[in-house]
Every structure is written in structure tokens, then in C-alpha cells.
Amino acid sequence: MSETNGPAEGRHPMTGNALSGDAQGGMERHTYDVVVIGAGGAGLRAAIAAHESGARTAIVCKSLLGKAHTVMAEGGIAAAMGNRWPEDNWEVHFRDTMRGGKMLNNWRMAQLHAQEAPERVQELEDWGALFDRTDDGLISQRDFGGHKYARLAHVGDRTGLEMIRTLQQRAVALGIDVFMECTVTDIFKDGSKVAGAFAYWRESGRFIVFDAPSVILATGGIGKSFKVTSNSWEYTGDGHALAMRAGASLINMEFVQFHPTGMVWPPSVKGLLVTESVRGDGGILKNSEGKRFMFDYIPEFFKAETADTVEEADAWYDDKKNNRRPPELLPRDEVARAINSEIKAGRGTPHGGIYLDIASRRTPEFIRKRLPSMYHQFKELADVDITAEPMEIGPTCHYVMGGVEVDADTQESAVTGLYAVGECSGGMHGSNRLGGNSLGDLLVFGKRAGEAATTYAASLGDHRPRVDEADVKAAQTSALAPFEVEGGENPYTIQSDLQQSMNDLVGIIRTRTELEESLAEIEAFKVRASTMVVEGHRQYNPGWHLALDLRNMLIVSECIAKAALAREESRGGHTRDDFPGPNDEWGTKNLVVNLNEAGTGVDLHEKPLPEMPDELKGYFA
Amino acid sequence: MSYTLKLRIWRGDKDGGAVEDFPVEVSEGEVVLDAIHRVQATQAGDLAVRWNCKAGKCGSCSAEVNGRPRLMCMCRLSDFEEDETITVTPMRSFPVIRDLVTDVSFNYEKAKELPSFSPPPRDADGKRRMAQVDVERGQEFRKCIECFLCQNVCHVVRDHEDNKEAFAGPRFFLRYAELDMHPLDTHDRRELAQGAAGLGMCNITKCCTEVCPEGIQITDNAIIPMKERVVDKKFDPLVWLGNKIGIRNKDNDGRTEV
Numbered sequence: 001m002s003e004t005n006g007p008a009e010g011r012h013p014m015t016g017n018a019l020s021g022d023a024q025g026g027m028e029r030h031t032y033d034v035v036v037i038g039a040g041g042a043g044l045r046a047a048i049a050a051h052e053s054g055a056r057t058a059i060v061c062k063s064l065l066g067k068a069h070t071v072m073a074e075g076g077i078a079a080a081m082g083n084r085w086p087e088d089n090w091e092v093h094f095r096d097t098m099r100g101g102k103m104l105n106n107w108r109m110a111q112l113h114a115q116e117a118p119e120r121v122q123e124l125e126d127w128g129a130l131f132d133r134t135d136d137g138l139i140s141q142r143d144f145g146g147h148k149y150a151r152l153a154h155v156g157d158r159t160g161l162e163m164i165r166t167l168q169q170r171a172v173a174l175g176i177d178v179f180m181e182c183t184v185t186d187i188f189k190d191g192s193k194v195a196g197a198f199a200y201w202r203e204s205g206r207f208i209v210f211d212a213p214s215v216i217l218a219t220g221g222i223g224k225s226f227k228v229t230s231n232s233w234e235y236t237g238d239g240h241a242l243a244m245r246a247g248a249s250l251i252n253m254e255f256v257q258f259h260p261t262g263m264v265w266p267p268s269v270k271g272l273l274v275t276e277s278v279r280g281d282g283g284i285l286k287n288s289e290g291k292r293f294m295f296d297y298i299p300e301f302f303k304a305e306t307a308d309t310v311e312e313a314d315a316w317y318d319d320k321k322n323n324r325r326p327p328e329l330l331p332r333d334e335v336a337r338a339i340n341s342e343i344k345a346g347r348g349t350p351h352g353g354i355y356l357d358i359a360s361r362r363t364p365e366f367i368r369k370r371l372p373s374m375y376h377q378f379k380e381l382a383d384v385d386i387t388a389e390p391m392e393i394g395p396t397c398h399y400v401m402g403g404v405e406v407d408a409d410t411q412e413s414a415v416t417g418l419y420a421v422g423e424c425s426g427g428m429h430g431s432n433r434l435g436g437n438s439l440g441d442l443l444v445f446g447k448r449a450g451e452a453a454t455t456y457a458a459s460l461g462d463h464r465p466r467v468d469e470a471d472v473k474a475a476q477t478s479a480l481a482p483f484e485v486e487g488g489e490n491p492y493t494i495q496s497d498l499q500q501s502m503n504d505l506v507g508i509i510r511t512r513t514e515l516e517e518s519l520a521e522i523e524a525f526k527v528r529a530s531t532m533v534v535e536g537h538r539q540y541n542p543g544w545h546l547a548l549d550l551r552n553m554l555i556v557s558e559c560i561a562k563a564a565l566a567r568e569e570s571r572g573g574h575t576r577d578d579f580p581g582p583n584d585e586w587g588t589k590n591l592v593v594n595l596n597e598a599g600t601g602v603d604l605h606e607k608p609l610p611e612m613p614d615e616l617k618g619y620f621a
Numbered sequence: 622m623s624y625t626l627k628l629r630i631w632r633g634d635k636d637g638g639a640v641e642d643f644p645v646e647v648s649e650g651e652v653v654l655d656a657i658h659r660v661q662a663t664q665a666g667d668l669a670v671r672w673n674c675k676a677g678k679c680g681s682c683s684a685e686v687n688g689r690p691r692l693m694c695m696c697r698l699s700d701f702e703e704d705e706t707i708t709v710t711p712m713r714s715f716p717v718i719r720d721l722v723t724d725v726s727f728n729y730e731k732a733k734e735l736p737s738f739s740p741p742p743r744d745a746d747g748k749r750r751m752a753q754v755d756v757e758r759g760q761e762f763r764k765c766i767e768c769f770l771c772q773n774v775c776h777v778v779r780d781h782e783d784n785k786e787a788f789a790g791p792r793f794f795l796r797y798a799e800l801d802m803h804p805l806d807t808h809d810r811r812e813l814a815q816g817a818a819g820l821g822m823c824n825i826t827k828c829c830t831e832v833c834p835e836g837i838q839i840t841d842n843a844i845i846p847m848k849e850r851v852v853d854k855k856f857d858p859l860v861w862l863g864n865k866i867g868i869r870n871k872d873n874d875g876r877t878e879v
Contacts, residue, residue, distance in 0.1 A: 064671070065729065066767055067679045083748075125749055128738030128803070130756045130763055137750035155760065161678065162763060172729075173737035180729075203718055232673045266650020272676050377676060380695055381652075492662035536667030539634070540719040543666035 027472070028208040032058045032177075033457040034450070035197055035212040037184045037239065040068035041160075041442035042422025042449075043218030044167035045120075049450025050216075051176050055457055057450075058210065059171065060179040060199055062234050066168045069220050069232050070442065073160025074275035074373060076142055076152030077443070078436030079117035083138040085149040085320070090114040092148050095619045097437060099301075100146040100331045101401070101430020102572045103587060103620075104252070107612040108408035109428040113437070113444050120443035121153045129166040131155055143280040146331040146434040148305075149320070157275045157373045163439060182208065184238070185548055186475040187215055187246040187418065190465030194246070194417030198475040202545060205538020207479070209472055213464050214417050214453035217243055217404060218446070221423040222256075224495075224549075225557045226397035227503035230262055230273035236549040237556030239424030243404040244555060244595040244602070248413035251426040251590045251607075253402035253556075254563035255573040257433055258508045260285075260335035262396025264353035269381050271396040274356065274374060276435045278391075279328045281370050282317060283358035285339065286390070287347035293354075294327035297338035302330055333432040333572050336395040340508050343394065353394035359387055395508055399438065401429045401573055402563070405592060410452035411445050417456060417465070419449040431572025482547040483538075488531035491547040498525050498553060506561050511577040515565040522558050526600075529554060555595070558602050563591045566604055623648035626698065627706040628656050630668070634719045640708060647698055653709060654682055654693040657721075669720035677834060680768030684721050685710045690770040690832045712773040728769050731789045734817065735796055736879040740805045755804040762799040762843055764835045765792060771829035771839060777822050788819035791829035791839050798843035801850060809876040815851045820844070 034050040036043045039061035050057040061068065080093040093114035098105050121139065125131065131153050132140040143150045155162040171178070179199070186198040188209075197210045219239030223231025240250055261274040279285075287293050295313075298306045306327050307313035313326035328335065339354050348354055358367055364387035368375050371386070378384040378391060403426035404413050411419045422442045429437060482491070505518035529551065534544045569583035570576050589606045596603045626647045629640045643660045654672060661668045672682040675694045682693040687708055701707055715723035743749055771791040772778070778785050789797075797814040800806050814820045827840045837843075854860065 063673055063679075064681065064725070067673045067681050069673070071679045071766075072674050072676065081748075122743075122747065122749075126740055126743075128740075128800075130751075130759045130803070132760075133751055133753040133756060137752050138748055140753075155763070158678075158764065161766065165763065165765075165767075169732075169737060172732055203722075232675070232679070234673065267648065268651045268655045269676070373678070380677065381697075382650075490662075490666050492666065496662070534666065540669040540722050541667040542661060542669060 028206065030058065030208065030210050032056045032210060032212045034058075034214040034216060034453045035060060035210045036216045036218055036450075037061075037197065037242070038068065038218035038220060038422075039065055039168075039178065040070035040218060040220055040422065041163055041167060041439060042446040043068070043216070044164070044171050045443050045446025046216045046218055046421055046450035046453070047176050048167065048170055048174065049447040050454045051174050053451050053454040055214075055454035058177045058179060058212075060182050060184055060197070060210070062181065062183050062202070064180050065178050066164055068164060069234060070160045070164045070439070072230070072232070072273060073163070073439055074157040074273065075144055075277045075280070076154030076159045076436050077117070077121050077163065077439040078144070078147060078151050078434065079121045079153055079440055080114060080149075080151055081118040081121065081139060081141065081153070083134055083136075084141045088149040088151060091619060093117070093151065094616070096147050097434060098430070098620070100434040100437075101432050102582065103430065104571065104590070104609065105430030106408055106427030106610060107616060108610065109445070111616065112408065112448070113428060113440055116444045117440040120440065120447065124163065124166050124443075127166050127170045129155075129162050131162070142277060143329065144435040145276055145279065145329045145335065147436065152436040154277070156369075157277050157371050159439065179208070183545065183548070184242065185479050186471075187242050188467045188471050188475075189246060189415070190468065192416055193465040194415060195465035195467045198472065198479075200479060203540055205541065205544070207476055209467060211464075211467055212457075213460055214419065214457045216449050216453055217418070217420040217424050218422050219424045221400045222553070222556045222560070223397050223400070225498060225502050225553045225560070226507070227499040228262065228271040229397040230259060230271055231397065237552045238549065239420060240403060240559070241552035241555045243413055243415070243418065243420060243424075244593075245599070246415050246418055247595075248415045248418060248420075249405045249592050249594045250402055250559055251405045251592050252431070253400070253426075253559040253593055254567050254591060255401035255431045256397060256560060257332055257399040257401060257573045258336045258395040259398035260332055260339050260395055261356055261393040262398075263382065264349070264392050264394045265351035266382060272377070272381070273396065273398065274391060274393050275371070276332070278356060278358050278371060278374060281358065282361045283356055284326070284328055284361065285335070286355040286357055287342045288349055288354075289347055293342055293347075294330070294335070294338060297334065297341070298327050298330070299334060302334070306330065331432055331434060333575075336508060337575060339395055349392045351392050353392040355390040356393045357390035359389055364388070399423060399433055401431060401433055402426045402559070409448065411449035412452060412456075417453075419453050421445045421449045431574060479548060482532060482534040482544060485531050485533045488533040489528055491529075491532045491534065491543060491550050494525060494528050494532060495546060495550055495553070498557060501525075502557055502560075506557070506564055509575050509577050510564050512565065515561055518561045519558070519565065522554060522561060526554055555602065559593045562602055562604050563593060566591055624703050626656055627704070628660065629706060629708040630657070630660065630721070631710040632668070632720050633717065635717055638717070640710070649699075651698050652694055653686055653691075653696040653698065653707065656698065656707075657693060657709065669718070669722045671722050678766060680766030680834075683712055683768045683770050683773065685712060690774050692768055692770070692834050695834055712769070714773045714775075714779045715769075725769055727785060728767070728772055728790070728792060731793050734789070735793060736808055736810060736813070738800060738803065738806055739808045741807055741875070749805065751804045758802045758842070759799045761837055762795040764837055765795055766835060767792065768834060770832045770834065774828045774832045776826065776828060777819075784819075784822065787817070788822050791823070791844065793818060794820060794823065794847060795837065795839060795843045798847045801847060807876055809878040811851045811854050812878060814847060815855070820847060820851060
């Protein structure tokens with residue numbers, strides 16, 4: 001093994017970067033057992049697990065450490081710890097998760113998640129997290145949509161920040177190498193196995209080759225392909241695209257979660273998330289006529305467990321045993337569709353949303369204590385005092401259920417040595433994710449992937465796959481291609497057009513004609529992107545960075561549109577105007593997408609859903 | 622409702638640079654970061670700027686707006702007159718990488734020097750118990766989004782580069798205070814806070830508190846109590862006498878100095 005681990009001589013002490021922008025002198029090279037791409041909850045948890053199992057581990061992330069999108073998570077971590085409701089256990093959580101995903105989930109992932117989430121949360125506390133407490137001094141748990149019991153471990157409405165900071169501080173304490181502001185653009189293979197990764201420093205534009213037999217993708221989602229989104233700039237589907245280019249497949253890409261409550265005004269924050277905790281803590285939805293409309297949208301599937309009168313719904317907050325849940329706390333797909341229908345029917349607010357009202361239902365003190373970030377966010381950005389007036393909200397692209405198809409126990413993809421965790425993996429959430437199940441997912445499967453990746457790397461001994469120098473050259477040429485073009489368009493324009501197109505044609509309600517139109521538009525974007533031009537040089541150049549990310553956005557957008565066109569039913573985060581309602585036959589299969597032979601587009605095929613063992617089927621009788 | 626904003630942005634790198642004019646179209650409800658993004662998309666594709674969430678939650682887009690340290694995403698244009706010129710410059714206490722992006726590795730280095738949380742074993746049922754009132758002090762400090770504006774504005778390092786080595790800065794005094802006030806932590810970091818982290822260099826001018834976008838009372842709730850805790854240990858004559866004649870100080874019960 002070479003001894004190039006960690007930052008080298010004369011380099012930046014933390015990032016290992018060569019500070020000079022014009023530094024040439026060849027390529028940096030590092031050797032690790034496990035390279036984790038992404039430093040959100042999943043990536044950090046995976047890296048911690050890999051390090052603790054003895055792997056030489058590196059974290060490579062596009063932003064500074066601690067800025068990943070996990071920081072935006074608000075509500076909490078779903079884990080059946082039973083601190084508030086002793087009746088709660090993994091079996092109830094498992095059932096809620098499967099039903100929330102309209103039974104399309106990978107049952108084994110849903111089971112592992114429900115079983116292991118409590119210990120993963122407890123572990124965060126060992127590492128310094130300060131969760132809100134129950135009166136008994138235990139970790140407090142709050143109500144959320146689709147969860148039978150109050151189950152989300154939380155810190156006010158900034159749980160994601162607490163989680164990422166805790167994991168970050170743990171990773172720093174363990175001394176794991178972090179390559180910050182460093183973007184991976186290619187996965188190297190030796191035959192059928194992973195051999196390493198190719199990356200560039202955002203700061204200097206210099207290239208790096210990682211020699212590593214295990215690579216864990218933890219790159220998050222794809223939300224930046226849509227115009228109205230709660231996601232940050234990093235969410236360009238990097239892990240999805242890297243996996244496809246390496247030969248792995250994606251599943252469930254048609255399922256995109258539109259969170260029911262995003263800000264709608266002012267325009268510059270349109271899409272920004274308003275936590276589901278507002279509803280969990282008593283907030284209700286009203287249209288412009290003042291009607292609490294969710295009672296009109298209770299689907300057959302959830303009728304038995306949902307309150308159908310205002311009295312029962314309001315009584316539930318204090319007495320969960322004798323009352324059913326308010327319809328505002330149906331799973332996100334149901335609520336988002338209902339809001340969409342109200343707005344379309346002309347009962348929207350002046351800025352095109354509907355009202356989310358907690359001001360008339362809870363005291364200002366309660367609201368400020370339980371929802372401090374929301375209070376701050378509306379006050380600062382919209383000049384709205386949520387303790388005195390309702391918020392205006394509407395659906396926003398929030399999460400992709402689809403992702404890399406992985407083995408449930410190890411998170412390994414079809415490519416040996418390539419793993420995927422968190423939002424960029426698929427299967428766990430089926431057709432719709434319950435709130436709070438994402439943070440649990442990151443922790444449970446982050447740990448599993450880190451351990452599996454280490455075991456595999458250790459099993460290789462001296463027979464490690466080798467990076468082919470020709471592949472390094474090709475990766476470099478490909479990364480520099482946007483500088484070689486003259487007279488093309490700038491990437492910002494193409495990105496903005498793509499976002500508008502996806503929003504209009506592959507949004508919350510879909511139809512065949514629009515999806516076909518979308519696929520044609522994506523082909524046109526691909527042509528435009530092949531001649532896009534970047535100004536300036538390689539040092540910290542956001543135009544260049546976007547040009548590279550845009551390739552990923554295009555391929556992922558195509559996956560979504562293609563799968564959405566193929567699935568002729570409505571289920572979870574996929575609603576077809578021309579095929580309303582679920583179809584039992586479609587309920588037994590996943591749609592799988594791969595990069596086509598030529599590498600220019602995607603191929604799609606159907607695959608039967610893994611079948612649940614009989615002892616688990618019993619929960620749904 | 623849109624107008625042309627007189628926006629000026631510092632452009633350059635470690636070898637120098639200058640403020641340049643970028644008149645840009647803006648509209649109602651926008652923030653400084655929106656204007657910067659529009660410049661990037663239409664006038665200067667390679668304009669370097671850090672940002673992530675655009676919601677005041679990640680602390681990436683720190684800069685100085687008309688000389689005041691701010692998050693650009695939380696800096697509303699409506700707080701300025703329409704004919705007012707807005708000048709955006711990089712944080713001054715950190716070396717410039719390019720344009721508005723600075724090298725904030727100082728902070729990540731300091732984070733490494735701080736001994737982490739060290740809890741006792743869990744309770745018999747595998748859980749831990751802490752009262753809400755006891756975790757609330759720490760929770761205030763854990764609201765920190767690491768925007769490093771407090772580090773940037775702190776005069777101990779802002780105009781005294783040579784102080785950086787021996788001074789961790791307000792962000793990490795918060796962290797020392799958080800751990801010292803953690804109901805379960807078993808380490809005593811008071812000597813370290815005073816010595817290696819340079820807590821004593823702070824003369825409580827409260828600049829850090831003033832710029833904190835999270836409204837954390839850094840000086841009143843973290844730095845001053847932490848100074849008192851250090852002083853209690855070091856200079857209290859009763860504690861001194863007790864140590865001398867071998868009476869155990871309850872304050873040190875269950876804590877190990879690191």
C-alpha cells in the first residue's frame with residue numbers, strides 16, 4: 001500500500017488541498033480501504049462504522065463538513081423506543097412503514113430499520129446529542145404523519161442539525177480523514193469490481209485518484225432537478241448517476257415525494273420546507289374559504305384509522321387510545337395531493353398555496369418552544385409571525401424514494417465493492433416515505449454499509465483491484481470537457497430550463513402525454529448540454545461544477561420520467577391522472593433502470609418485488 | 622416591483638482583488654444571496670460563493686454585507702433602500718480563496734483540539750436519563766450552525782493574526798461550555814479552556830453575540846459562566862485551601878481532567 005493517506009506535505013492542513021490554483025504537478029493519489037462519498041447522516045454514520053471496524057476510511061464531500069442536507073431535517077428520527085407509548089415496538093413501526101410505502105417497500109429493509117433504529121438513536125446520545133426529554137428524563141418522542149404512536153426522537157424542530165453535528169464531532173474525535181469541498185466524478189473498476197474513485201478539489205480544480213476496493217455512495221437525492229424544491233444545490237443525483245455509470249441499477253425512480261408543506265412566498269424561498277411537526281403539534285390545513293378540508297380526502301386505505309370528525313381529530317392529541325388520528329397526519333403523498341386539488345379548484349391563498357394554521361390552536365409560548373426554527377424562518381424570510389397568523393404553504397419536491405438497488409443486509413449494489421446508503425439507495429421506503437424514517441434510515445443502513453464494506457475490503461488481502469491508468473486519463477478528459485467547447489450555452493440556463501420542465505411535466509400529478517413530452521425535452525437538454533461552455537479557470541468555479549453536476553441531473557431526470565411513464569397506476573409518490581388509483585398487479589413489481597449499452601440513455605425493465613415471509617404477512621391480515 | 626440593485630462584489634484571490642460593480646435586477650422578497658446568484662447566472666458564471674440550504678440552517682453563506690458579518694441568505698433586500706448600494710465582501714478574518722469564498726480551516730483545526738464528550742455507562746435498561754431543564758442550557762449552544770461569523774468578528778483574531786494559534790474563538794467557547802454543562806459528561810476541560818483555548822483572552826465585548834444569526838447568547842450564557850467556572854477552580858481561596866488540606870471538592874466528583 002502507498003503511504004499517501006491523509007493530507008500531504010505543503011498542503012492545506014484540514015482538507016489536504018494544494019492551495020495554489022495553478023498548481024499542476026500531476027495528480028494526487030490516496031489509498032484507503034473504504035471511501036465514503038457524502039458527509040450527511042448516512043455518509044458520516046457509514047464512515048464511523050467503517051473506521052470502528054478497522055478500515056482506513058476517507059470521507060469525500062462536496063461542501064464543508066457539517067453543511068450537508070441532513071442539516072435541514074427538522075422533525076425527528078423515527079424509532080420505536082417506547083418512551084412515550086410502551087405499546088410501541090418494531091413490529092408496529094414495521095407495519096406503519098410498509099403501509100406508508102403502499103406495500104412496495106423492500107420488506108427486509110423496513111424490518112431491519114424498525115428493529116435497529118432505537119439503538120442507533122441511543123448511540124447518538126452516547127456521542128453527545130442532546131434530545132428533548134420526557135418527564136421521566138428519557139428521550140422525548142413526537143407525533144408524525146403515518147406513525148401510529150408518537151415515535152420521533154427530536155430536538156425542537158432542528159433534529160437534523162443535532163444529528164449531523166453529533167456525527168461530525170464523533171468522526172472528528174475518531175480522526176477520520178475528510179476531503180472537504182471535493183467532488184467525485186467517476187468510479188473506477190477493475191473488471192467487475194470497484195477499484196477506486198476520481199475526484200476534483202472545488203477549491204483548486206486539481207484532480208485526485210482514490211485507490212479503494214470499497215466505495216460507499218451517500219450522496220443524497222435529486223431534488224435540484226425540480227424548480228420548486230426543499231433541497232440544496234448539492235442534490236444533483238450524483239450517487240444515482242455514479243452507480244449507473246459503474247453498472248449498477250436503480251429502482252423505484254418514479255416515486256418522488258412532494259412534501260405537502262413548503263413555503264410559497266416570497267418567491268425566493270418558494271419550496272423551503274415547513275416541518276410536518278407543525279401538524280404533529282396541532283397545526284391544521286385550511287383553504288381560502290376557511291374550511292378544514294382534509295376530512296374530504298381520507299382514502300379508503302386509511303379510513304379505519306383516521307378521524308372523520310373535527311371533535312375526534314382534536315381529542316386525539318390528548319387521548320390517543322380512544323380517538324383516531326387527524327387527517328392532517330395522513331402520509332405525505334395523501335396530504336400533498338389534497339392540497340394540490342384544493343389549489344387547482346381555486347380555493348388557494350393569494351400566493352397560490354393553502355393555509356397551515358397553528359396560531360389559532362396553540363399558545364405563542366408553545367409554538368416558540370416546539371417550533372423555534374419555523375418561527376424564526378417565517379419571521380425572518382416572510383415577515384409572518386406564525387404565533388399570530390397562518391402560514392401559506394404548498395407542495396414542494398422533497399425526497400426521492402428511488403435509488404440504487406442494494407442488498408438489504410449489506411447495502412451492496414450489483415457492482416462488487418459499491419455500496420449505497422440513505423436517500424441515494426432505493427427500496428426501504430417503497431412508494432412513499434414516512435416522515436422521520438429518513439433519519440433512521442441513514443443511521444441504520446449507514447452502519448450496516450460501513451461494516452459490510454470493511455469486511456469485504458479486508459477479505460481481499462493483497463489481491464486488491466487496481467485502477468487502470470487509461471481510465472484515469474479518460475476521467476480527466478471528461479471532467480475538463482466543458483472548458484474545451486466554444487460558443488455553447490452556459491450551464492445555468494440549461495439547469496433552469498430542466499428544472500422548469502421537470503416541475504411542469506413530471507411533477508405531483510402526471511399523465512402519459514406530458515411524460516412523453518418530458519422525455520423529448522430531456523433529449524433536447526442532452527444535446528444542449530453536450531455543447532455547454534464554462535467561463536474562467538478551474539479554481540473554485542461554480543459554473544464548471546454545475547456543468548459536471550448537470551450531467552448527473554439529466555440522467556436521473558430521464559430515469560424518473562421513463563419510470564413514471566411506464567408505471568400505469570397511482571401509488572404513493574407517483575400519481576397518474578390517466579390511471580387514478582392503485583393497481584394490484586403493479587403492486588407486485590419494481591421498475592428497474594440501467595444505463596444503456598451506448599451510455600447515452602436509460603433502459604427499463606420490470607422485476608418482481610421480493611416476497612415477504614409468512615410470519616411478517618400476518619401483520620397486514 | 623423589481624428594480625436594479627446597485628450591487629458591488631469583491632472579486633479576487635489571495636494575491637489581491639477589488640470591489641466590482643454588478644448592477645442586477647431584483648424583486649420583492651429577495652435576499653442578498655438571490656442577487657448574488659443572479660449575477661452568477663447572468664453576468665459572472667465563475668463568481669465563487671459558498672452556499673447550501675439558503676434557509677439560514679447550514680451556515681455556509683457567511684460574508685460581510687456593507688461591512689457587517691451576515692448570512693447572505695438571511696439578509697433581506699427590503700432592509701435596504703432601493704437606491705442604496707450594497708457591497709458584499711468576504712469574511713475578513715479568514716484568508717481569501719477566491720471572491721467570496723474564504724479558507725475557514727482554522728475552525729476545523731480548532732475543533733480537533735477539543736476533547737469530545739465522555740459519558741458514564743448507560744442505565745441498567747440501556748437508556749440514559751436527563752431532565753429537560755438540564756439539557757436546555759446545552760441545547761441553546763447546540764443551535765450553532767457553524768457559520769463562523771462569531772469567529773470572524775472576534776477582535777482577538779480579527780486584527781491579530783498571531784493570536785490565532787492560542788485562541789479557539791467564541792464558537793469553541795460555546796462547545797467548552799456545552800460540555801461543561803452537560804449533565805452526564807465526565808471530563809473536566811476547564812484548564813484546557815483557559816490554557817490551550819485562550820478563554821482568558823476574551824474580554825467580553827459581545828461582538829460575537831451581536832452577529833450570531835441563531836441569537837445564541839454566546840457571551841452571557843457561555844463565555845461568562847465558563848470564565849466563572851475556570852475561576853472557581855483556580856482562584857477560589859476555599860477551593861485552594863480544601864485542595865491543600867485534602868478535602869475533596871464536590872465540583873470535581875466523577876470528573877477527570879483532560
